[in-house]
Every structure is written in structure tokens, then in C-alpha cells.
Amino acid sequence: MASTITSPAAADDRVSARSVGVRLLSRPEIGSLVGAAVILVFFLIAAPPFRDVNNTGTILYQAALIGVMAVPVALLMIGGEFDLSAGVAVTTSGLTAGLFAYQLSLNVWVGILLALVVSLAVGAFNGWLLMRTGLPSFLVTLGTFFILQGLNIAVTRLASGAVASNSISDMDGFGSAQKLFASEFKLGGVTIKIIIVWWIVFVAIAAWVLLKTQIGNWIFAVGGDAAAARAVGVPVRKVKIGLFMTVGFFAWFAGMQLLFVQNGVVQSGEGVGKEFLYIIAAVVGGCLLTGGYGSVVGGAVGALIFGMVQLGVVYAGWNPDWFKAFLGAMLLLATIVNLIVKNRAEAR
Amino acid sequence: MASTITSPAAADDRVSARSVGVRLLSRPEIGSLVGAAVILVFFLIAAPPFRDVNNTGTILYQAALIGVMAVPVALLMIGGEFDLSAGVAVTTSGLTAGLFAYQLSLNVWVGILLALVVSLAVGAFNGWLLMRTGLPSFLVTLGTFFILQGLNIAVTRLASGAVASNSISDMDGFGSAQKLFASEFKLGGVTIKIIIVWWIVFVAIAAWVLLKTQIGNWIFAVGGDAAAARAVGVPVRKVKIGLFMTVGFFAWFAGMQLLFVQNGVVQSGEGVGKEFLYIIAAVVGGCLLTGGYGSVVGGAVGALIFGMVQLGVVYAGWNPDWFKAFLGAMLLLATIVNLIVKNRAEAR
Amino acid sequence: MTTTESFASEATNSPTTPIVLLEDVGKSYGNIHALRGVSLSVRQGEITCVLGDNGAGKSTLIKIIAGLHDYTSGTMSVNGEERHFSSPRESLDSGIATVYQDLALAPLMSVWRNFFLGNELTRGPFRQLDERAMKRIAGEELTKMGISIPDLEQPVGKLSGGQRQCVAIARAIHFGAKVLILDEPTAALGVNQSGVVLKYVVKARDAGIGVIFITHNPHHAYLVGNHFVVLKLGRVALDTHRADITLEQLTTEMAGGSELEALSHELRDLAPDAVAEIEDETNTGEKEQ
């Protein structure tokens, strides 16, 4: 009698098996992958230079420029928050390194380290203020967005007397740093910028962290339902601040790329508006704006879609007046394909 | 015996009375009002021209430029959606009226009507696509944002051969339309642009609709929990499409204001980025980005705060390099004041 | 007393056409077939209890009738007409009011706004909300259910679980027209409030309304039901009238037909030693932890 009650529930015959294919199809990034494939095929047909494998490097570079920052932005979005300051934070990082090294005539690497500290501090400040005030992250990071934008210009002008940082290209350590952040190499005829390699490495690590570690589980949880996560003991505060600091870290990296790809000069007005490109990449890649759902790989695919469309229109040689209209139509196309794939997967 | 059960529940003595003051304090817009007051006092002290009552018109005008569109954007946000195309839709409206009237040599009012039709259609399209695909509104309206931005430039160039619409200032009906949309009058020394009057009228009507009508109730409900609203029979689809069409209507109005304040010429590249100012105004005014909470009056106050800060920095004659940094700090200040007021109210 | 008695049996035997009739209805969520070949009829003045294990498909069934989901096979007719509701509005317009298990309240809206959501009272030429009337009615209805909500302006999200449930039930009862569907309405309710709800259900039935009542409490079911449908893994396992079943049998069916010695303890007035009996089972069970 007792065994009847503790015995396992009667076998449930209501579930038809889902093939591995269908299981795969229900991953958040798959829809955007199919969307990317559609866009790729489209441009392979419409834009002859797209077919030239040598141009792959250019397309990947365009994607990587958004894609690197899309990694932490996707993580942050899965964790339920926004960072509107992500775009200008990149400029802040580049400026910090450039101005600091130049003004104090220090080895470039010292400036790089200082920029890292500043970037992490900006992220930590965002996260701290968010948790401290309970304001929506849209507002908090909007504040830092404006503040950083202002500081970028004002401090640069104070230090260098102009609206760009002074060139550090002839200073000690520049060469080695440039090699790390902004060199390029040939791979069978294709010129590959090193940022593409870094991008792939970052995506791989972040995807692994998100799906296969405790931290990743917590990120999903704080984004899906912060109250529930807190109730079962997830350190919501730490996770969110950590996410903002991750954005800081990546902003540092992107800032260094910006600095060294431009021969050691950063324009202080740069970066405004980029935050939305990162968010767009993450959303196109299947991240939910409300948090709790998404994938890092999806964010990368979103960046790829965006990069392909941007350059595809150029490669196709279309009238540039229509550029934005094409871009919009393509984005809609990619996301609707995304949607159809998802619905198909769920109906099976 | 039966009466015992149906009898009213025992009187609950756990609730201490809340004074009218505290009740008032817990309205969503009050926090931002206090924030606005703080900013006002700040600039009254810091910027002498701010004290000159004759300059009120300038400040209100600056606020109204954002505030008019903040009305439907706040409603939409309370209804749980975004519209990233709101900024360029204004330009689209102005261009449509201008180009159409000029190219076909029609009475200006015909162009105005056509622009209304187009604006409403854009809104309806946004809403329809949103409901049809179930995509987040961020993505859908991002698509229309790019498409409209592209069309604005491409169609303008096709029609007028330049990047601005042809002037319609000498055409029939221009004078009467300008009187309606972009005239100004004196009120005891203060020059009041008519858009300020319209703004106040719109805010009053929208606030009334939101708080005192069935539609308003439904807007709160679809934003707070669309599934729950649908379950009790609220026509979620219609409400959301209606909200997008409201944005369309206001975009039409703002477009007409743009057209007639600029003597019948609209630059096709204008409007990009303004959508965020509207959203900022709504959020600063206490609307929840996730929907279901907020107020129209709050959105108006948000626009006022933004306008005051923008001009206050100029009136104070501060170094413009620091402008954005001040703006950010002021925004944070205003929202933190907002928060403190709210918390105080709730703790009472 | 006799009235009811006869009413109940009348309903049982009456050949009135059902208001809602489901025939062979199935529903799949992707690869999960939550309902398969379910037939059910709801008649005027009759309480149909739908019972069954967790995940048996009860809520899915009522969501189909409420218009929240569409069914994927079979037919549903309402008032003799075959229908596919595309939204809950259509179901409501056919006179079907529903209390959902997950409540369907907008958490940030005040109690009275939630109460009247979708059925707002208006007045005047501008169809302004009649706030005063709505607050009064909402307050009265809730008081009648025996709960005290300190402040009707409070957002629903701040109420206790049971208070929220009462709001949903009071609303459905207030607006119910022909069919009233209640999905585990008493789950979060206190003893007092449960009694009130059961009484309301009976009263609704007597007013000629067809009621679908979902519960895990066989006592509640047996107390008011005219007709019992037990679902098991998405299929109808039992469909019987009150006259043809005893409480014991019903309870056995609800527990999935397994032996119920142990469980029946909790369904009777028990002496403390019952605890020990349960204890026994635990010891025979093979869980380690």
C-alpha cells in the first residue's frame, strides 16, 4: 500500500518524442541563424562581390565591431538589464588610455591598465547605483551615458586642448599593444583582423559560462524573475553588478581596439548611438528585452546579420539613398524568419 | 447562522489612515514634479536669465518640442510597448504633406490630410505587425525606424531632387495652416508659441482618457499583464494597435508643426534620435519601461525637466563641453529625487 | 430543502440541451498532447465537477471553453452552435465567465479597477468611468465573500494570495451570465471563504447557471456537484452523475485509483495515531535522503 503512493507516477504517454533536430530548433539562437543564412543567400545572389571569399574578412570585421560588445550586452539583457552607456564607455576607455599615457608620458601599457580600472569602475558604478536606488537600468545608464559623453569631450579638451586625444603611436609599448588589439594577418588570401579572433574567443567563453556554469544559471534567473532568484538565495546584487562590470571589461577591450586601430588617436565624440547597435544585435539574435531568455551565440549572429546587411547593400552597389530602408527591411526579414523557425519548432 | 457567514468581514484595524497628502504623493507623476521643482530652483539660482519671466516662453517651447510626442509615447509605454520610429515618423509626416502639396500643386490642406492618413497608416502598420508576429515592439519599430529613415531621404530626393522638401510657403492654405500649427502670440510680455497651448490641451485630454475612461483602464491592463487583460475580455489587439495609431496621430501633428515652423520646408534627415528623447521624458516622468504604470502628466513633467536642463545650462553660460555631463547629472538628480519622494510616500 | 433535492435530480435526469458541449476534443501544445478525446457537457442549473491529478489537463480543458486556447481536434458547441473561440471576449460574450487558476489580474492595477476590468461602468455623455459606483460595488462584493481588503486603491499585486483569489472569484460571480467556470477557486482560501464560495456556486446553479467546478478537494466536489468528470493523463477516466457514486469512490478515482488507505486518513476526523500510520508507510518507502 505504501509502495503504491511512493511509486513513480504512472508513465505519461502524452508526450511524443522530439527529434534531435526539433530540439536543436528550439534553441534561442537557431532562428537568428536561419535568418542569417537567408540574408547570406540573398546577398550571394544579389551582390557579386559577396561571393568573393577574400571579402569575408571585411564582413566579419564589420560584424566583430558590433559583435564584441554584443557579447556582454546580450549577457546583461538576459540578466534583465540595459546599458545605454556601453557605446560611449568604449570611447571613454580609449581616451583614458591615450590621454593618460600621453599626458604623463608613460609606457602605453600603463595607460591600458588604467583604462581597464576606469572601465570596470564605470560598470561597477552603474550596477551599484542600479541596485542602490532600484531605478530602472534605462534611467541609471542614461545618466551615465550623458555624463560619460560630456566627460569624454570636456576632459579631452582640458587635457589635449582639442577634441581628440593626442597620438600615442610613437610611444613605448605601442607596437606590442597594437599587435594584441589591432593587428591583422593573412589566412589563405583573406585578411583577418585580430579582433575577429578575439570576438570568436569571447563568444565561446561567454556561451560556455552562460550555459554550463553556476553564474550562467544565475544570470538567467535574475533576468527571468529577480524576486524568485533572490528568494532561493541567488546573490542578485552581485550578479547584476558583475554583469555591468563585464560590460565594463568589454568596453575596455573595444576601447583599446579603437585606440590602436586608429594609430593611437581617439575622437572624443565617438561611440554615441553604438549602444543601440549592440542592443539590436542582441535582440535580433533572440534575446528577450525583458530578460531571462536569450543566448550569446544569438547575439553574435545578430551582429553578423547586421554586418552582412550593412555591407551587403554596399557590395550590391544599390543606391545609397535607400540604404536605411533596405537595412530596415532586411532586419524585419531576418527576425520574421527567426520567428517562423521558432514557431515551427514549437509546433512539433 | 447563515447570516454569520455572509456577514461582512470583521473590521480591519490594521490600516492607519493615509492623509490626502500622502495619497497624492503616491501618484506616479509626483516624484517627477518634485524633481522638476528642484531643477527649477537650482537654475533660478544658477542662471540669472532663468529668473526673467519673459523667457518662460522659450523654456516651455523647448519642453513642448519633446512634450507633444511624449504624450502618446507615455501612453504607449504604459500600454507595454515602445515605438522607435516615433522620431522619424514626425519627419515623414512633414515631408509627406510638403512634397505632396508641392508636387501636385494642391492646396496645402490636402497635403496635411494626406500626411494624417500616412501617419495613421504607419502607426497601424506598426501595431498590426506587432500583433501579427508577436515580435517585441523594439524590433518591429526598429525595422520601421530604418525603413522610414531611408524612405524619407530616398523619396525626397526622387521627388524634389534635393535632401529637403520644396518650400510650400507661397501656396494656398499655408497661412491658415501655419496659424493653426505654428503661430505665436503675446501673453503679458511672454511670447507663447501655439504648440505650447496644444501641448497642454493634449496632456489634459490624454490624462483624462487614461485615468477616467474605459480605454484608459484597458491601457493600464494591457501594459500590466496582457495575458490577464485578454483573459477578462479586454481587446488587447485593438488597444495596442490603437496606441500605435495614437502615436501616428501625434507624429502627424508634430510633423505639421515642424513643417510650418520652418516655413514649409522639412529636411529629410531630421528626427533621428528624437524617439529616445520622448522615451526619456516618459521614463523620467515615472512611466515604467515594462508597462502597466505611469502617467501622462508625468511624461509632460519629464519633458519639462529635460527642456529646463537643456536651456538652463545654456542660460547659465556654462562651458558647453560639459553640457552633456550636466544633463546626465541633472537627470540622475531628478530621478533620484523622484525615487526618494516615492519611497517616502510608501513608507507612510 | 426539498426544492433543491428535486432540482438536483431533475438536472441529473433532464434532457435539456447542454449550453456547452464538447465532443471528442483534443489539444496539443507542440509535442505534448494535453487532452485527447474529451467529451463533456454543461447544462443549465447543473454543477459539473472536473477532477483529476496534477497535470491531468483540467485547466487546459477550461481554457478551451474560456476561449483562451483553441482546441486542435473534435468539436465544441455553445448554445447548440459549433464554435472556435478566437479570444476570451467571444467566450464572455456567449455568457461564459471564468476564474483562472493563475488568476488573470493585472498586478499593478488597483483592486476596483481589476474587478471591473473589461466591464467598466461609465456615466455621462463622455462615458467617463463611474469610479464611485465601481468602488462601492467592488467593496460590497468582496465584503460579502467575507474578506476585508483594507484599501480598494491598493494594487492587486500587494494583496495576499487568498485576497487575490477572492477578487477574481467575486468578479466572475458578479459578471457570470450563463456559464461559470471556476478553476480551483478555493485553493488559497481560508475555511470561511471556501464556505462562502461553495455557497455562491450553489446559488449560481439555482439561478439556472451552468457551473464547471475544478477542485482537488473531493469533499467540496461531492458537496455541490451534480455531475463528475475525472480526467487522467488528458483522457476522461470517469464520467458519472452524483447518484451513481459515493464520496469514497470519488476520492479513490481522484487519487488515480490507487489504494487509498493512507490518504483517506486525512479525509476523516483522525485521532493522533493516524500520524503514526503515515509514519509506517514512510519507513517502508525506499527513499534515502
Next chain:
Amino acid sequence: MTTTESFASEATNSPTTPIVLLEDVGKSYGNIHALRGVSLSVRQGEITCVLGDNGAGKSTLIKIIAGLHDYTSGTMSVNGEERHFSSPRESLDSGIATVYQDLALAPLMSVWRNFFLGNELTRGPFRQLDERAMKRIAGEELTKMGISIPDLEQPVGKLSGGQRQCVAIARAIHFGAKVLILDEPTAALGVNQSGVVLKYVVKARDAGIGVIFITHNPHHAYLVGNHFVVLKLGRVALDTHRADITLEQLTTEMAGGSELEALSHELRDLAPDAVAEIEDETNTGEKEQ
């Protein structure tokens, strides 16, 4: 059988220091004073039932112990130390596991991820999630509770109400260390599953864990409880040991002390004419609908 018997009385009489001790605790939400002067003790190997009407303050009370809210007056000591938990993590680290009434599950996350949320198993030098082990354990624990969840990768948001509740309970029981708090755990559960949960509760008690059990079902309470606390409008209205009260008295107390003729019907095996009796009341009631 005797073991338990003696255990129960032992617990009742034992002078062991309480693991959790609340003295004169109060809690206000703004202008609502949800709790006032509540004292309560939770002892090892004892089940404390907290009972009371809807909105009486039960959930507020346990949220204080669980570290979700801080209290505004009085003192709480855990393991003899006075504590103000600033987060549930602190409470968990003191060995207190809680099943919340509103469940605390992340709806978009899969069942197994929810089960282990905050207590993930890892392996290898990189502390990678041990998915295989977690899925196995989650599956086993849920099966033991007698529910079948077709697919552990399914998001929790798609489960039925009872299935969700089972996930939360199974998790708390699996990780419970010293104190187990259950806020209306059986509310959405079927007959079968309720029985299993009650058994688990008893088992936890016998393992020396202190249990706080909130329920609206006096049978469930009386079946397992050693100690009963009834809250009324935020104050303790009754605080007694099992030995000092009968089920009838307890039920009366729970219903707020009102006359319970009518309600007791639903608590006993009833013949069909019970319906008529309820009917009677309705007729005497003055509600017009």
C-alpha cells in the same frame, strides 16, 4: 507507530531551545500593519502549524523568517542569536528552506535548472555544471512526489499549477537543513500529491528538522501538527499544543470563531441532502446577486 507517538509528545513537552524564536515581532508595509506583536517558536523535530484567515499575515510572518522582508519591531533569534536577515541567502545559510506561496520559480528556466537554482552541482576543475547529475536527481525527486513531468527541459512556466508547486516543494525538501517552511504547499495539489507532501513533512520532522506548515485545511494541519498558531488580523489569536485542542476546536478557531454549522458540512462525509442544507442557508441569506 509507537516511535512517532512518543516523538510527537516528546516534542510537545521537550524543553529544547527553539531554532527560530520570534518575540513580539511586528511588520508594517507603509500604512498597513500586517503583523503586530507576534511570538512564535520553532523547535527541532516539531511541526508548527500557522493557521488563519486570508490576509491574516501568515505569509508575511514566514517571509520574515525566510529573510525576504525585515521585521519592523520585536526580535527574531535563530539558533539563539538575534538576527536581521538582509537577504534570503542568509536565511538559507542558517539552514532554513522555504516554499513560498507564490512559488519563487523563474518561469522561462527549465525544470531542472529551477530545481537546483542557487544550489547548482558542479564538477571538474572549471566548476562546470553537472547537468547529468542534476537532471537525474530532479527527475527522481519529482517522481517520488508522484507527479510526472514529461520533459525536464520544459520551462517551468509551461507546467500546470500543481506541477509547479511540486517542483518548489521537492526543491525545498531536498535542500532543507534545519528548518523547513511550507506556505500552503498543498493548495494546488491533487489528493495523491497532498498525501505525499504530508508524508514528507512528517519525515522531515522525524529527521529532526523544525517545520513551519501553513495551510487552510484543518485536517492537514491536525494530521501532522504538534503545535498550532492561529493568526487573526496580524495578531496571534491562539497558540496551543496538539494535546490541548481537538480538530473541531481548531476548525472553529480557523474560521475566525464564527458559528460553523454550515461550514462543518463540507468537512464531513455528507449525504446528498447536505446540498439542501446549504441551500437553506442561501435562502435565509439576504444577498440579492
Next chain:
Amino acid sequence: ACSSSGGKQEEQGSSGSGSGVADTPRMKVALITHSGPGDTFWDIVRRGAEAAAKKDNIELQYSSDPDGAAQANLVQTAIDAKVDGIALTLNKPDAVIPNLKKAVAAGIPVTVLNGGLDSWKGTGAIGYFGQDERIAGQATGEKLKELGAKKVICVIHEQGNVSLEARCQGIKDKFGAVENVNVTGSDQPGTEATLTAKLQQDKTADYVVALNAGVALTAVKAAKTAGSAAKVGSFDMSKEMAKAVQDGTVQFAVDQQPYLQGYLAVDAIWLNKTNGDTIGGGEATLTGPAFIDKTNIEAVAKYAAAGTR
């Protein structure tokens, strides 16, 4: 960790245009442009204006907003603040002119700089300092012909900007084989990728004309990445641009002397206020175009390095 090369330590003393300060009464002049923040070109304009202000004992208030209506309202705030003069750009003439007229009506002398050649007359403004963008474009077209270009890509870094469109249009007027491409000026790496793609797509292009210095330098890099032989010409100067012209990586720069625009626009107000002068005699004073290439860069490089050219 000091650097052995570069850095501030090697910076040369900057050449000031320091001369005496006028003893005329202190004045307040507002400079209101349509520039976005952090733009090198406008930084030079501002420097010119500041130099004039310093010399003339003027307190300069700079403000800018790329949005037409907002710029117009900035003019209104200047009127409200009762400044003694306003220097403004008229790139969005229809938006700004109404308030310009108001300023004039309020007795405030107004000068126009940089943009608005076609619309400043009749507004009551006392002078215009800038170049005719269309003519500058046309001159560039001639120059490209001279240089033997066959196919030109004109890079617009702000889509829908009237002056930029006019430059490309001017080139087209005289040269013909011109194709436009849009980039985002404030995003250098993105600009590089887009230009790379354009050059990969159009292998016949042998000249890229950028419309500001930053984009031109990016175009040089893009041409290298794309493996294209295309040469680069540019509008506007900067420190880096001067170096690029010296190195021969950029063939020429069309200079409109932004420093001069800012300087004259402010100085003209001072002259008007203190001496009733008007510069240009009711006609526009053109500050460009001047072609700077290898032949004459030496004369300019020094000033470019100081940030005044």
C-alpha cells in the same frame, strides 16, 4: 613606466596668436552652430572665434545642436540672455531664420558663418563668412579631372546633410563619374569597413573624396585593406591631415579655413558694434575653397599642428 618617446614631454610650445586686448567695453557674443559634440572641424571654428573674442574683450558663449528647431531655440535663448551679438550657422535656414530675424529686430547684430550662403541675404544679418559648398565641390571636380581621375567615390558621413550633399553634387557637376556612399561619421572603424566594402565592390574607383579629415584618413586605411589603388582627396584640414598630405597618403585637401570663419564672424560683430563696420559690403565673404597639396602644405602644416588650420 615612462615612455622614452612621444607624449607630452615632446610637445612643442604652442604658437599663440596672442596680441593685445581691445579696451572696448566687455561684450557678450553667442556662437551657435549646428555641430554635434566632439567634432574636430567645429573645434577649429570655435578656436578662431575664441581668438577673436579674446582680442576684442568679448565673452564668447558657444552652444550647438544638430537639430534645426533646437538650434533655433538656442538663438532664442541668446536673445533672452540679451547678448550683444550672435554668430550662427544657417545650415537649416528655414528653421533658424525666423529667430535670426527676431534677433535682428531686437537690435542684436548677427553674422552668419559656414552654411547658409543662399539664404542669409535679406535676413538682416550683417555678413556671411564661409564657402559656397557647391562651388567648392565643383572646384574639386575640376581638380580631379586635372589629376586624371576616372571614377570617384564621394563619402557622405551624415546622410541628409545639405552641405555635404552639395559638395558631392558639385563634384558631379564637373566630373560626372561620381558615386556616393553613406557612412556614419562618428564611427571610424565602421566607416573603414564600409569603405573597404565599397572599394572591393567597385574596382574601377580610383579616387575617394572624403568630406572631412577624419573620414579621409580612414579612407586611406580602407583602400589599403581592400587592396585598391584608389587615391584619397579630402575636404577640411586637421593636424593629422597635414601630416597625411605631407606623406602623400592624401593627395589634396580642400580647405575652407574654419578658423577664419569663426574669427571673422565674431570680429565682424565687434567691428560693427564698435565702429559700425560691415565686412563684405553686403556680399558673402568666401573663406574657401583653397587647395592644399604637397606643393603648399609646408606653409600650412605648422598651423594645422597648432589646431588653427
